[in-house]
Amino acid sequence: xxxxxxxxxxxxxxxxxxxxxxxxxxxxxxxxxxxxxxxxxxxxxxxxxxxxxxxxxxxxxxxxxxxxxxxxxxxxxxxxxxxxxxxxxxxxxxxxxxxxxxxxxxxxxxxxxxxxxxxxxxxxxxxxxxxxxxxxxxxxxxxxxxxxxxxxxxxxxxxxxxxxxxxxxxxxxxxxxxxxxxxxxxxxxxxxxxxxxxxxxxxxxxxxxxxxxxxxxxxxxxxxxxxxxxxxxxxxxxxxxxxxxxxxxxxxxxxxxxxxxxxxxxxxx
Amino acid sequence: xxxxxxxxxxxxxxxxxxxxxxxxxxxxxxxxxxxxxxxxxxxxxxxxxxxxxxxxxxxxxxxxxxxxxxxxxxxxxxxxxxxxxxxxxxxxxxxxxxxxxxxxxxxxxxxxxxxxxxxxxxxxxxxxxxxxxxxxxxxxxxxxxxxxxxxxxxxxxxxxxxxxxxxxxxxxxxxxxxxxxxxxxxxxxxxxxxxxxxxxxxxxxxxxxxxxxxxxxxxxxxxxxxxxxxxxxxxxxxxxxxxxxxxxxxxxxxxxxxxxx
Numbered sequence: 001x002x003x004x005x006x007x008x009x010x011x012x013x014x015x016x017x018x019x020x021x022x023x024x025x026x027x028x029x030x031x032x033x034x035x036x037x038x039x040x041x042x043x044x045x046x047x048x049x050x051x052x053x054x055x056x057x058x059x060x061x062x063x064x065x066x067x068x069x070x071x072x073x074x075x076x077x078x079x080x081x082x083x084x085x086x087x088x089x090x091x092x093x094x095x096x097x098x099x100x101x102x103x104x105x106x107x108x109x110x111x112x113x114x115x116x117x118x119x120x121x122x123x124x125x126x127x128x129x130x131x132x133x134x135x136x137x138x139x140x141x142x143x144x145x146x147x148x149x150x151x152x153x154x155x156x157x158x159x160x161x162x163x164x165x166x167x168x169x170x171x172x173x174x175x176x177x178x179x180x181x182x183x184x185x186x187x188x189x190x191x192x193x194x195x196x197x198x199x200x201x202x203x204x205x206x207x208x209x210x211x212x213x214x215x216x217x218x219x220x221x222x223x224x225x226x227x228x229x230x231x232x233x234x235x236x237x238x239x240x241x242x243x244x245x246x247x248x249x250x251x252x253x254x255x256x257x258x259x260x261x262x263x264x265x266x267x268x269x
Numbered sequence: 270x271x272x273x274x275x276x277x278x279x280x281x282x283x284x285x286x287x288x289x290x291x292x293x294x295x296x297x298x299x300x301x302x303x304x305x306x307x308x309x310x311x312x313x314x315x316x317x318x319x320x321x322x323x324x325x326x327x328x329x330x331x332x333x334x335x336x337x338x339x340x341x342x343x344x345x346x347x348x349x350x351x352x353x354x355x356x357x358x359x360x361x362x363x364x365x366x367x368x369x370x371x372x373x374x375x376x377x378x379x380x381x382x383x384x385x386x387x388x389x390x391x392x393x394x395x396x397x398x399x400x401x402x403x404x405x406x407x408x409x410x411x412x413x414x415x416x417x418x419x420x421x422x423x424x425x426x427x428x429x430x431x432x433x434x435x436x437x438x439x440x441x442x443x444x445x446x447x448x449x450x451x452x453x454x455x456x457x458x459x460x461x462x463x464x465x466x467x468x469x470x471x472x473x474x475x476x477x478x479x480x481x482x483x484x485x486x487x488x489x490x491x492x493x494x495x496x497x498x499x500x501x502x503x504x505x506x507x508x509x510x511x512x513x514x515x516x517x518x519x520x521x522x523x524x525x526x527x528x529x530x
Contacts, residue, residue, distance in 0.1 A: 023449065032448035045447035049438075099430065105483035106431035109490070111471050114483060246422060246434035250457060250490050251449045254478040257471050 004132065004182035008175075009192045011199060016123035020116055021208070021267035022046060022201030023252045026259035028208050032251075036212070039205045040219045043198045047223060047230055049249035051197030053107050054172040055190040055234035056244040061100060061176025062189035063238040065136035068093040097139055097173070100241060104170035107246045112256040115167065116269035122168025124175060134181030140169045186238045191231040198223055204267060277326040277355065278303045284314050285334040286341035286370075294339045305329050313342035316376055318349065325354025325386055330361040333374070337367035337396070345376035348408070348496075353384035353417060361390045366399035378406035378456070378496050381439060385417030397428040400464035401486075404503065407437065408496050409455045415442070425461065425486075432484040433461060454492035456499040462487045462510055472509040477502045479509045 011017060023046065027033040033042050108114045129137045168174075172193055179189035202220050206213050237243065256269060280303030287297045296314070301307050304320035304327070316331070323329055335341045351358060366372045372393075381387065395401060405423065410416040422436035437457060439445045451457055454476065463486040472479035476492045489506035493499040 027448055030448075032452075038448075041443070041447045042449055045444045045449035048441070048444050049450060102430050102483070103434070106425075106434045109433065109435065109480045109482055109488040110478070111481055242424065242431065242434075244434075246424075246436045247438050248435050249449045250437075250478070250492055251447070251452055253480065253490060254473060254476075255448075257473045257478050257480065260471075261473070 002183065002188075005179065005184050005188055005192065007131070008128075008178055008182050008184070009195060011196075011203065013124075013127060015127045016120060017196070017200055018203075019268045020120060020200060021204035021269065022050075022197065023255050023259075023269070024201045024204045025208055025265060025267045025269075026255035026262070028205070029262060029265075030255065030258070032255075033205065034209070036215050036219060039202070039209070039211065039216065040222070043201060043219065043223060044226065045249065046201060046252065047194065047198050047226055049247045050252060051194050051227075052230050052234055052245050052247055054175075054197055055193040055231055056238070057100075057104055057107070057170075057172035058176035058179065058193035059186035059190040059235040059238040060103075060241055060244060061173045062180045062184060062186040063176075064096065064100060065134065065177040065180035066186075068096070068136055068139070094139055094142070097136075097169070101169050101173055103241050103244065104172060107244075108170075109248075110253040110256045112260045112269060113253065114170075116256070117171045118167035118169070119268065121171040121174040124171060124178060125168065128174065128178035128181060132178065132181035134177065136177040137174075137181055140174060140177055185235075187231060187235040190234040191228070194227045194231045194234065198227065208266065277328075278320070278323070279328045280305045281330045281332065282307050282316075283332040283334070284341065284343070285336070286339040287336040288338040288370075292338070294341065296341075298334070303329075305331060307331075313344045316343065316345040318345075318347065321350065322352050322354075323349075323358040323360055323387065324352045325358050326356045327354070327358045328361075329359065330363070333362065333364040333372060335364070335366040335370040335372045335399075338369040339367070340371045340373075342373040343376065348377045349379045350382050350411075351379060351385040351387035351417070351419060352382050353386065356386065358385070358387045359390065360387070362392070364391075364393045366393070366395050366401060368396040368398040370396070371400045371402075373402040375402065375404040378408050378458070378499075379419075379421075380408040380411060381416035381419035383410055383414045383417055385419060387417070387419050389419075389421035391421070391423040393423070393425040395425065395427045395432070395463060399427070401425070401461065402463075403461045404458065405460075406458035406496065406499055406503070407439075407456065408499075409439065409451075409457070423459075423461070425463070427463065427484055427486075430484070432463065432486055433482060433488060435459065435488070451492055453494075455494055456496050457490075457492045458499050458503055459491075460489040460503045460507055462489070462507070466511070468510045468512055472506070474502070474505060474509075477506050479506045 282305040283300040285298035306317040491502035
């Protein structure tokens with residue numbers, strides 16, 4: 001057990017994670033998650049779709065953060081990416097961070113989810129840079145907008161897609177780089193991402209539905225082996241970006257879009 | 270016919286569309302192979318099933334090449350049934366579209382039959398300025414039938430950058446039957462539009478999400494109780510994605526385009 005990684009996985013990390021319900025609020029509003037049983041099903045489905053994808057992207061980012069200090073390693077290990085994306089952003093580490101960020105965009109068709117991911121990425125980046133200085137985090141911050149540029153207007157403004165990098169780098173990219181900065185491996189970055197994909201949603205459900213916290217905790221414990229299995233799969237081949245999992249969850253996409261239009265909501269997403 | 274006695278196919282069909290010096294599209298390659306037959310008719314190239322399936326163990330591929338400035342529409346004559354057999358069946362489509370080219374791929378739905386074990390892989394490479402209309406429709410089993418294992422993934426790059434990587438995995442009913450994925454829907458589909466002049470803000474409806482991508486494209490995602498309702502929702506989404514009177518010119522042209530030999 002590494003305390004730095006425990007800090008990164010902790011929901012008390014001041015990175016704004018509490019403002020996001022992982023799709024539980026819109027699902028509850030739609031009457032699709034109402035009790036412990038439906039929550040358990042929701043968490044399991046979320047883990048093997050969005051959870052797997054974000055864990056794989058976090059593992060890729062962690063691996064790249066470790067290697068990006070050494071451009072020779074980058075060229076050797078990520079030759080495919082450099083070849084495929086040679087026209088974009090040059091052949092330096094900075095251009096490749098943009099490519100990895102675009103890999104998140106490509107796996108996130110829902111504009112509402114892209115906005116939520118960038119908001120969480122931006123908040124986590126601020127904490128991580130203060131806590132674990134690392135060149136990879138600096139490279140990500142170099143392209144993030146200043147805080148005053150953050151759009152905090154009504155739904156219409158929030159719907160606006162700020163384009164690649166606008167609004168902050170995507171959350172799994174920052175999470176992977178932060179895990180690397182804290183000394184973690186890609187497998188550990190994947191584990192933190194997979195774990196976070198269900199714990200945040202579970203605690204939101206307790207608040208939204210008034211579920212018994214002990215029962216929800218037990219439901220999470222039942223999922224523990226699945227979380228480990230997803231993390232192992234997610235970190236299997238972190239350097240082949242194009243081939244990383246891209247499992248979609250059409251229900252989550254639709255719920256996320258509906259959520260942004262609802263009048264009353266407790267959570268950002 | 271049983272799977273054990275059925276011959277396994279390994280087939281590669283191909284279509285190439287090129288723009289000639291008069292600006293017209295010519296089909297310079299139209300290659301059928303085994304159970305995958307391609308025929309030119311009514312302004313489109315039709316995929317015609319020359320045999321049942323794919324069956325488990327079959328490995329089928331289709332290569333589509335659309336040269337710069339050329340236009341190609343691909344349809345199919347009937348629904349495709351993915352059938353059980355000896356191992357996994359696979360259908361790989363690779364498409365390349367050159368600058369100013371347009372590919373409109375909209376075959377009839379695929380039905381994931383009980384006991385099937387199928388993987389559909391689609392890799393699309395778009396040059397800068399290429400446009401695309403790509404439809405995927407999946408029916409979860411025949412009437413009152415639970416589908417077999419079915420995975421479909423589409424990867425689209427535009428000018429070397431990833432635009433969409435999207436996989437629908439039906440392997441665990443406990444996962445895909447949940448509200449997070451398909452819920453109780455019996456049909457799911459997507460329509461991807463790539464080009465300019467598409468809607469910039471998301472639109473939602475019952476079982477329908479019209480989602481502008483980070484790049485120049487819109488993904489229309491729909492679920493429904495049956496294939497007819499699915500098609501209606503995708504059409505509704507396409508109308509919403511292409512604002513009236515403001516159809517992307519490339520898409521507009523493609524609807525009237527007729528390939529010539």
